[in-house]
Every structure is written in C-alpha cells, then in structure tokens.
Amino acid sequence: MKATKLSSLLMGFLVAGCATGAPASTRTPEPAQTMSPAPSTSPGPAGRTHILSDSSDGGVGITVTMPASGWSGEPGAWFVEWDPDGANPPYGAAIVVFTVDEEFYVYGDPCSWSSTRPDTPATTVDELVAALATQPSRNPSAPEDITVGGYAGKKITLHVPDDAVFSACDEGEFASFGVAGEDPARYHQGPGQIDEMWIVDVNGRIALLDGAYYADTPQSAVDELHAALGSATFD
Numbered sequence: 001m002k003a004t005k006l007s008s009l010l011m012g013f014l015v016a017g018c019a020t021g022a023p024a025s026t027r028t029p030e031p032a033q034t035m036s037p038a039p040s041t042s043p044g045p046a047g048r049t050h051i052l053s054d055s056s057d058g059g060v061g062i063t064v065t066m067p068a069s070g071w072s073g074e075p076g077a078w079f080v081e082w083d084p085d086g087a088n089p090p091y092g093a094a095i096v097v098f099t100v101d102e103e104f105y106v107y108g109d110p111c112s113w114s115s116t117r118p119d120t121p122a123t124t125v126d127e128l129v130a131a132l133a134t135q136p137s138r139n140p141s142a143p144e145d146i147t148v149g150g151y152a153g154k155k156i157t158l159h160v161p162d163d164a165v166f167s168a169c170d171e172g173e174f175a176s177f178g179v180a181g182e183d184p185a186r187y188h189q190g191p192g193q194i195d196e197m198w199i200v201d202v203n204g205r206i207a208l209l210d211g212a213y214y215a216d217t218p219q220s221a222v223d224e225l226h227a228a229l230g231s232a233t234f235d
Helices: 003-010 127-133 219-230
Strands: 049-053 063-065 079-083 093-098 102-104 144-148 151-160 175-179 182-187 193-202 205-214
Touching: 049 079, 049 093, 049 193, 063 219, 079 151, 079 219, 093 219, 102 127, 127 175, 127 193, 127 205, 144 193, 144 219
Parallel strands: none
Antiparallel strands: 049 063, 079 093, 093 205, 102 175, 144 151, 151 193, 175 182, 193 205
16 A cells, blocks of 8 residues: 555544553643544444455555444545544544555654654564664563464554653654655554554565554453454455
8 A cells, every 4th residue: 555545544643642551641631633534434243344455556455353343444444443432542442554565664753753764664574663662752562473364473562651742742743653755654642542563574565553542441442452453364
C-alpha cells in the first residue's frame, strides 16, 4: 500500500498513548482526538472475518477474525475499532495496520519527530523493532518472537508517557514513525494509550499490526484484540 493512500484513509487519526508503569503526571492531558476518518459501520457479529487491507494495489492483504461483536470499521480501511469508545481514551481499543512498500523511518524523538527523522530507514523486522525499542520515553517491552499466519516476526509493546503534552510536540502530534512521502504515518491519540506492535516479514515485505488500548480498557476488549491479532492471515 502506498503512503499517500494510507494518509487519505487515516487523515485525522491521531494516536498517543500512556505508559503502563510510567510516572503519573499532575498535568492535564491534552484533549483526545478522534480516530475514524470515515463513518463507522455498525458493529459486526462475533466470528466474522474483517479485511483490514487488500492486495489489489500490490500491497499485503491482511484479514483478521473478530472473536466477539462490538468492533467496527470500513472493510479495507486499515483499522477496526472497539465500540462505543473507538480508540479514544480512557477505555478504547483498536487495530491499525501498515503494509506500505516504502521503508519505515522511526523518529529519534516521538515529540520532536520532524527534526529527528533518520536518513536511513528500517527495512527489516529486526531493524524496525530495534529502532522502536530505542525511542525515548516509550518504556518498551523486551521484543518477543512471534509467528502469525505462518510468518515469523517480533512483537514489542510501547507506551506514550502519561504526561505527554501534544501541543508541545511538532504539529501537535506525538508520533512513532513515517514512511516515504508521509510524515508522520503513525501518530497517536491521547495519554494512556498502549501500542502492541506485531511486526512480521511477509515474503520480504514488512506488515505491521498495531493493537492499541489503554490501562483502563476492559480486559474483555483487550483479550478480543489479542485474539484478532493472533488470527491474522496475509496474502
């Protein structure tokens, strides 16, 4: 998928997150920004398959199975979100995917992202995970080996500090990475968000599935999110 197409589908989809175990802040969090760039569909039934992306434009197709009702999103729109909160704090949850052909440019600082975009992109799963693991303030987990849909990869969990102030960041956005022609590509929604990055190599192409939620998201929704991520298939 090309970055320009991703931009048009996810415009207005700002994402920021909270670090579990990160120091609490006395500052007032910035207002949450909405995720959905298009009208949400009605929640689908349990056990339905949901196409997050397709391979018609030469990208990687990703399909997940939603284990419960209460999740919605336009087919092929690159994300699915939990109703009624969508991906918004303090209770929301969502899956958003990136299957761009271009390289990933992981910012040296997710708040000062425009001036810390590296010259050299990450072009493999290991390079991408290593770059994300060294981003300041993200309280990263240790990377884990995973296999999803028959493809090997790694998982890493990242956080945005509880005291992140989006208005103090470049263009009011706290962001993880960009791709060719799109900066930022993965930007965040509000203090409190946790991002599980499931990153796999699909025949030489990187497919990144980001499961986003909060410390106060109901455990049932988090369990459903994990089940959906683990069900992913690629074409």
